[in-house]
Amino acid sequence: MIRNSTLIAKLAVAATLLGTTAAVAQDIKVGALPPFTGPFASIGQVIKVALDMRAAEINAAGGIMGRKVVLVYEDGESNPATATQRAEKLFQVDKVDFLTGTVHSGLTLAVGQVAERNNRLLATTVSFSNAITGDRCSPNVFRVNPSAGMQASALALWAADFKKGAKVYYLGPDYEMGRSTIAEFKKEAEKLGATTAGEVYAPLGAKDYSQFFGQMRAARPDVLYMSTGGTDSVRLLSQLKEYGLTNMKLIGNSAAVTSDNLDAMGNAAEGFITSGNYSTLIDTPANKVFAEKFKAAAKIEANLYAADTYTVLDFYKAAVEKAGSVDADKVRAAMRGLAWDGVAGKKVMRAGDHQAIQDMYALELKGKTYHPLAKVDGEKAAGPDLCTKW
């Protein structure tokens, strides 16, 4: 009797083992390299919650072509040197079919090259450097989120609507990112008739911005464009309010005022305008469900990173099902020109540069949330395809 039961137990174990190996062979492995440590760790957590959430939902609904989606995480650390090595591990050892979750733009470019050399595909949902789908585009890299250029042109289109020939004053931190963000917006705004009232660069981490307020007041701008971030934005916006410089519209890039620094500035950022592709208030049925579910899982409000990362699995699923395979070349062909439903609206992957085209919004900060003001057509915001690699 005992012998019988052990035999049965052994058989049962053998059967489960066989079952699991069979199931493993059929799993679709998706690798993710979000930053779990370093300056972008909070974004890394958002990425993990969004991917876990969507993978569970897809698996509950039968997976991709009946195959289960398995996520394999490695810490990208916001360091390209570490991330390239870990990407190679994901491709070579874990044998992932697809990679996502990269944040730091330089890291996305370096890891994209690893993907290219391993003949696998990468899609970023956060990195916004124009180079990724511009002059340094790669046949193996796709971008689901809007590029920096799309953000700038959407905001410039809003500014042109706000006042014809608006006088814009620019203020940013004195380093490459601060300057290039301003240059980007300025180019787009001036194309649409805006004029420059002045341009100043403060040292990164400046304590006092009031020294610039005299010339700013004298220039009488209609709009102040800022490319500051983090605590710099807190000081700048608080001081502008203290000095009563409130008769101009405050606008800036999407990193200027975020949930990270919003609490520190009281209501000094009230009415601040930026551009983006996401707000929890964009009225689609999918968004309503998503925003609630995400908040319950992550204990924070859903943001653009959450929405784009959540939808990257839908993008991949649609492409694999269209290709009928996980083979990189077939999936790439399927991804080109693919249209799918994102959380807050339709996205179309442009075949020429692998940039997802999507409607953009001018977003106004009211209370603690960004409210969509005006929709900007995705095609218009994206501008021409500048990639010449294929």
Add this chain to the structure above:
Amino acid sequence: MADDGSVTTSAPRSAGATAAVRAYAQERIEWRALNIASIVFFAGAVAFGVAYGLKGDTFYLRLATEALIFGAVALSVDILLGFAGLLSLGQALYFGLGAYAGALVLKQVSESFWLVMGVSILVGVLSGLIGGLIAIRARGVYFALITYGLAQIVAKVIYNTRELGASDGITGIPIVNVSFGFWQTKADNPAGFFFVVLAVIAIIYLGLLYLSGTPFGRALSGVRINENRMPFLGYRPDRLKLAAFVLASTIASIAGGLYPMLRGFVSPELMYFDASTNAIVATMIGGTGTLIGPLYGSVILVFLKSMIGTITTHQIMVIGALFMIVVIFFPRGLLGYLREIVVARSRTKDGGGP
């Protein structure tokens, strides 16, 4: 002995001579132990390369190649710390300069392995001369802080220079052909490039091993042990330190030149403080002043980081704890510990020490 006229001069002299002979004998045993460790290291590396090459592996071979490259940076830390007694907190600067120089040469001048090696040596010598002239004027903690500052400044400048790719770094570095005349391989051939890097590291290691036994190497140790005494022996400590600094920066820069061939990109992060501290940690884990220790340390560190990183996201804490354990229980590092065991054993064999 000079102030004690009553003692005959011959007795202490012979005692001193015996002590010197004993010290010399002990040092020979120590180096013999390290030489065995280095033979084990290089033989093990060759066996690993052959075995994994035949297996057709990619990831572990390339990870090992990276460990060797970072091992050279640790070697350069060891020249400064283990021989001249100088703690550099910015050794990644010279690694990064070599890497950027290599990347630019490969992208814009010529896809030549040998040209990159030549240019990275040149960059290492020049930047080492400049950095050294600034840093060695200070001693101790001030020296360390200056090396740290120099690395931070240059990394920030590159971070903000659009022509060098700014924060995005430089990608799209072509895959080079490495030709030795009789044999050639490509940088994307995992086993082939592993052996190329192994050969470069072996040459650097053997060169340093030779140097450590020359009067120059001895004089450097003299600077570490008692810098103030060196002028009385006719040496100029500043010149010795500058020579060590330039040697170290050149080796770090050569390692830098190899990096973009392996990974295909460079970015300002290569020069960050993290990269410098990794080299110091590898040196300390392996054993300061042992030359082969830093190579062992680098292999251990790179593989541990990769493995722990997969298991937990708190890998920095694990590495930190490991470092503390080594510093507390094996202050001379793993190879330093091995050396102590060998020496202790040889003493008991001789029938007891002093």
